[in-house]
Amino acid sequence: MDVARLASSLIRIRSENPPGSTTEIVAFIAEFLDSLGVKNRIVSNSDGRDNLVTTEASPQLLLCGHVDVVPAIPDDWLYDPFSGTIADGYVWGRGATDMKGGCAALLVACRDLIESGVEPNVQFAFVCDEETGGEHGIRSLLAEGLLKPRECLIAEPTPHTSPAIGQKxxxxxxxxxxxxxxxxxxxxxxxxxxxxxxxxxxxxxxxxxxxQFPVDEDLQPLISQSAALFREIFGIEGGDSILTRxxxxxxxxxxxxxxxxxxxxxxxxxxxxxxxxxxxxxxxxxxxxxxxxxxxxxxxxxEPTLTPPGARVVRTVCAEVERVHGTAAPFLQWAASDAKYLRDEGFDVVEYGPGEITTLHAVDERVSIEQLERAVDVYRGVIRAYSG
The missing domain is CATH 3.30.70.360 (Alpha-Beta Plaits)
Structure with a gap:
């Protein structure tokens, strides 16, 4: 199964939050990992809010994604939001960008490396409720001690040349x-x-x-770089205000x-x-x-969080993004994600993933097949770098 078809399969498994049940999609991912010989554990909560963690003995890198999606009303969509339609170079549907496309790319990258003879020295965590604050997902796994502080890559959608290394x-x-x-x-x-x-x-x-709040001198280049991205993605002028106000x-x-x-x-x-x-x-x-x-x-x-630009995971992800895309420029995020909880617990976190950012949570959410395939390439390189 290629990455587009896997993303389509994940989209077709409904996991809107609310109501929040992820039982079916987590069982699907567990079966996929079982087929690769990757040991995993399903951690269940009430109302079917299931998480999955793999049980590698001493992983060097945590690979994380959320499998819940925001609700979608089919009206005005070009294709049904839960059809996972593959057409016109895209995979369409709720979660294609945020973030079942990223989850699919992580899984395919792992499969490719295993089939090539590499044993990935990583841990996976697929969580149930990033969209509603992570109480039963990442926060629960951290509280239970199932995730230990280490470097981490979250497959949240980002601009294709810009990993996110901090957020408000x-x-x-x-x-x-x-x-x-x-x-x-x-x-x-x-x-x-x-x-x-x-x-x-x-x-x-x-x-x-x-x-407008003043920022430290070492943050200013990241603020300026991020403002340029906001202008490029959303057409917003004065984007530095988003991060300083x-x-x-x-x-x-x-x-x-x-x-x-x-x-x-x-x-x-x-x-x-x-x-x-x-x-x-x-x-x-x-x-x-x-x-x-x-x-x-x-x-x-x-509080606002930041992974130091010199951290190994930042340097590794940026090197792989530059290898695949020719350039890499980290930025600061305007929104929030599970990264904040992980950084608070001592993880060095980078977010990088495929997606059409302007369709995130919107009608006609989609991800291009080219973006998915390039994300797989980046993830293969990152996982290989942590696998000896």
Missing amino acids: GLYRLDISFRGTPGHSSLYPLVGRSAIMAAFDLLGYLREVHAH VMFNPGRIEGGEKANIVAEQCRMDLDIRVPWGCLLEDLRRGIAEHAPDAVVREVDVA
Whole structure:
């Protein structure tokens, strides 16, 4: 089975999160690894949230991927999002880019090396819930001691010449505001609106966003390099602001009781991305001061993380990317992934994988067959470098 057909097979096994069951896809990967003689273990959680880890005795490198995908509604897709259609030089479907294509490329690279007589000195971890914070996936495997600190490659989609070696911090909150109800005709003289309290907090965050945080001199080249990538991929000018400013999104707000009642309650799911130089404690204090009567629940908290550019795994991945593509330039990520949890536990992590970045989580998600095949080539070189 070539890498395109394997990616197609993985896409056809539904693993949307929510609901989050990965039983079937993990069993498929286990069977694939069994056929190669690679010993593995399925680690099960409730509701079918299964992970898989291989049990190599003393692996030098961790190869990691998540097998859950965000949901997809078939409307407006060129091909059904769970068909895994192979057409026009692409494999189409939900997860093609994020990140079943990368998982397929890792597996094929391992198979190719085993068939050539190389014994890969690596450990695999395929996890169930990267899309919802990793509680049952990477965080659970780390807590159980099933993954020990070492160098790591995650097959998350990246620009084809640019491995990701760092990412902004994450501060995700569930905030409940309480107000004092009253008749709307007397507001704001009578009553205190929970909805307006949420609005006031967002005003504060707009002020925070306007501030550009200074970065250390050694980070500046990576910031500039990353800004150029944002311009190339998304057409965004001033991309350095993405990495040097607090970005925030009130992804969900619900509240109030009736148009003529001053709102007694309001709830907001708030996603904040934290740049280097911004102290989480300062941000936490500012939110508390501007929402003094709110109940703030921290859902996910992570400082910005970085793998040193001189780390072996960075040098190895960049060398293989340069061999295959002719050039390599690491960058800093605007989003978050399981890398943050691994770096916090002492892993040196690089992310590199195939994908059409602009289709990530979007309609008509797809990955080109050429990208898949080149990723296999890069992964073969990386695995070989760690296998003696």
